[in-house]
Amino acid sequence: MHVRRRTGLFLATFAALTVALGGNASAHERPDATVAPDGRGDFTSVQAAIDAAPAGATEPWVIAVRPGEYRELVKVPATKPFLTLVGTGRHAQDVVIAYDNANGTPKPDGSGPYGTSGSASVTLDGADFTARNLTFANLFDEAAHPEITNRQAVAVLTRADRLVFDRVRFLGNQDTLYVNSSAAAVVARAYFRDCYVEGDVDFIFGRATAVFEGGQVHSLTRGSTTNNGYVTAPSTMIDNPYGFLFTRVRFTSDAPAGTVFLGRPWHPSNDPNAIGQVLIRDSWIGDHVGAVAWADFSGGWSWRDARFAEHHNRGPGALVTDDRPQLDRAAVAGFTVRAYLSGADGWSPRGPH
Template structure:
């Protein structure tokens, strides 16, 4: 997979331009010295409280698969949720493997805290092993509960019942971030070789319709060779306990969406990953990243040796944004320096295709509309709470190629 990614990047290396530090106030660039701390090892080095991080190096190895302990499909369990329930009840501290046969599995999957370390993997190509559900964050919690549990997937006494009830009994007007296909609260989770799609997709207007494919809340979550597809809020790399660090490693994965579709509080590293911005629901102004990093913690998202692309419509009218800060929880107060989360992201050693605003690739913050500002002075503080923390280093920027007559491309279906 990594070789295929490298070949694809090489094939797109036309009209390349470099990046020079310090960049501009709207497109800041790190120098070689400034970029040195921003490595996968650093982002994954610490655990514990944001206020008192503990050195606890996590060096995720390639996900190993073999004979599964639990089989989904065929003569095995009918759903991934049933297999997760079985693993939870079997208990213990040893890792357990859930193999999923090719097919489409409709419905949500909730993986509760206290589940043994799990590896859930596809027994086929990722595009052939599909976990799907249609859910929109704008519905009420009551409607969410009816849709998610229409077939009685969750019942009192089941391992995931508390997760289901936490959303079904919400007093908020909408389901919000409960609108996800797969939701994991367990540590040491590994997902490999699956496609997870929130099939709401283009059935709604271009307004605010959060529709998560995957939400992870706990430490040491590992994704490899995955396909995560939705439109708004595809992947939430979260830290459910807002006081504690949660680490995520993503490798050789395809992520598709149109609005803030990679977002959250986690310390997350994306390596060899393809991010693709689409215009099928929202014709312009789409945003890829919305990190929500704790204000005094220096490591949010790191994107390295990856590919960032946009579809043909964006290449014709380049209005896409690489990202913006989320500023979660500050809609009433506005951004409060040192108190409001201040998203941190470095995109480095990657290929950024055509379709993005080249002068101002970072949008104003999602919740507060705080304008993007970056320091470019000598000796700048990269964690200055009065400025944004969205950076680039040593990326390759490409212009749109002239398409061959009669040809189209769809990155979301090639893998």
């Protein structure tokens, strides 16, 4: 099962893994299993490798994923913590894990549509999961399926705590990245380092505490001259001060100027205690974002009642207006990467600094 029973394959895979980790692969990150689409690994599917991983692990169990496209649904159960997926290509786009279900896609058994959560190409319920140097995508083709009107199509759904994504790409249209938790009263944390997230409507959403440090958030155009979608749709619970933090991120788009909003407050099932929190600080914002950067959510939920703010941004879309709340230096001091992620256990995915 493990690559260590094949010396030649192990050495080749470990060399590729070292490249994927920027030359920093260590003994505990040597692959425990290798996935390769050509059959030259231990498994030909990512899910098969996950199924073979030990339950209840207390240290990383590393799956090296060799270049190729893996068209499959992937689920990491809560019984399998500490899983690590590492793409061994030179670039994140060399390894693609993808599927194409949407909210309204009928299930094969005739029991109804998948729904938003069920549409996820990848579902993560195992704590302490890490992904590096690969791509997660939902390839649902809206134009090819006009009969499907509920087009939410999730690439990744997270519901576990202490998740790390390092140089990972997330591709989709509506609802690309669903950062959530196992229950409304549970806080789950995720850290995104130098990642790329792409979509159009509410494409980073949920109630988790999520930090995006570095990387790029790209809004696709929907062909409108007035509204090409919303970057975020947080549903942070009222007793959680930390929703989404974006720091040193580039916000880009191919949409016309002033036609994309930074976010709107999502209240699942009209929950009044879901008071979204987003802070965008020290980032670059393109001109696709205009003087009014936040929008109301349907059902009468005003963005002004949410916890939306900016600090020290730059770029043609980094406007300071009455409709763009700003935190001053004193206020923003309490909203750091460490503050968002440390929690009661002192979690520090960036290291001790």
